[in-house]
Amino acid sequence: MASAAFPTDSSARHPEWQYLDLMRQIWEHGSERRDRTGVGTRSVFGTMLRFDLADGRMPLLTTKRVYWKTATREMLWFLTGDTNIRELCKQNVQIWTDWPLDTYRRETGDDISREDFSARIVEDAAFAARWGELGPVYGKQWVDWPTYQYQADGSYQKGPGINQVAQVVESLRNNPGSRRHIIEGWNVAQLDTMALPPCHKTYQFHVSDGRLNGALYQRSCDVALGLPFNLWSAALLQRMMAQQTGLEPGEFVWMGGDTHLYLNHTDLVEEQLSRTPDGEPVLTIARKPDTIFDYKIDDFVVENYQPQGALKAPIAV
Structure with a gap:
């Protein structure tokens, strides 16, 4: 080397x-x-x-x-606080695309290209909502960390983030x-x-x-x-x-x-x-x-x- x-x-x-x-x-x-x-x-x-x-x-x-x-x-x-890749894909930022793309390919059997997947995420809001979501990753935790409030009956109710x-x-x-x-x-x-x-x-x-x-x-x-x-x-x-x-x-x-x-x-x-x-x-x-x-x-x-x-x-x- x-x-x-x-x-x-x-x-x-x-x-x-x-x-x-x-x-x-x-x-x-x-x-x-x-x-x-x-x-x-x-x-x-x-x-x-x-x-x-x-x-x-x-x-x-x-x-x-x-x-x-x-x-x-x-x-x-x-x-x-966004957790969907759509806004990133609109800016041609593909840092997070591989994870939802991998899920989509695995669950549908469709061997779509990364470029076509990203384009569809941008063009189709319903498709993005179904396949572009990453779950509560960084932004969600940073600006909207979930809280839960204890209730008198022993249950918990979701509180303000x-x-x-x-x-x-x-x-x-x-x-x-x-x-x-x-x-x-x-x-x-x-x-x-x-x-x-x-x-x-x-x-x-x-x-x-x-x-x-x-x-x-x-x-x-x-x-x-x-x-x-x-x-x-x-x-x-x-x-x-x-x-x-x-x-x-x-x-x-x-x-x-x-x-x-x-x-x-x-x-x-x-x-x-x-x-x-x-x-x-x-x-x-x-x-x-x-x-x-x-x-x-x-x-x-x-x-x-x-x-x-x-x-x-x-x-x-």
């Missing part, structure tokens, strides 16, 4: 070397194991990356093209020293009804000297395909939170549980490990909307991003 030379002085190293070092560690030393998808992985457990978001900096990989607008559209979709995102914004404004600035996606009672239980499951925020720090704990992480999107999305959420609460962006900390590479990603991994990071992408948020739920894709402008070529590999469903 070709391996790019890199500086050993940590102060001189591009922050993206953290990602490449992690990829190399997993590929060369990870435990090989079978997984839910049947593809197989090399895996390590308990990992961490840290990025400074000051001066507009973002963890946007340069050793391959990361489609940051696609990741941004997904994050904005999460914040709506909890908007965790709105609560965290308010707590950051009014009680910045709190240790409860948390957005949680792991609703144990509803995991079996989700197309995919949340991987990036727990977000926590921390205020220090006028700076907003953020942490993401990810229980399961596909380092080659998923992590580049996860790093961007979590840092983006932190940037939006900072703007909404009048704080400066601070440090973003990413923590992984089962951190893995799929065995069928050999070509991608070896090519990316031969590349050298370069450049410092900067994100500008063009306006401050009234709430964190009012951002639009055109509000985000990335400059100084000149990535190396795209790298592709099959997704494991």
Whole structure:
């Protein structure tokens, strides 16, 4: 395997070397194991990356093209609480299409192409309602976490949903020293009804000297395909939170549980490990909307991003 030379002085190293070092560690030393998808992985457990978001900096990989607008559209979709892929498909965002497509093929026997399935989701509202639903995934838990109220007869009645995102914004404004600035996606009672239980499951925020720090704990992480999107999305959420609460962006900390590479990603991994990071992408948020739920894709402008070529590999469903 070709391996790019890199500086050993940590102060001189591009922050993206953290990602490449992690990829190399997993590929060369990870435990090989079978997984839910049947593809197989090399895996390590308990990992961490840290990025400074000051001066507009973002963890946007340069050793391959990361489609940051696609990741941004997904994050904005999460914040709506929507759980159907139709709005994503309308924007040609296919991040979630494979899961309902797999269900449709399995239950109907129709070997429809992904493109035709997505087009039908967009064109046919009834078809989308039947086949495009993902269950109570991220957005549902973030902005409408279900509650149940105990009744005198021993039964439970559904109560009002909890908007965790709105609560965290308010707590950051009014009680910045709190240790409860948390957005949680792991609703144990509803995991079996989700197309995919949340991987990036727990977000926590921390205020220090006028700076907003953020942490993401990810229980399961596909380092080659998923992590580049996860790093961007979590840092983006932190940037939006900072703007909404009048704080400066601070440090973003990413923590992984089962951190893995799929065995069928050999070509991608070896090519990316031969590349050298370069450049410092900067994100500008063009306006401050009234709430964190009012951002639009055109509000985000990335400059100084000149990535190396795209790298592709099959997704494991």
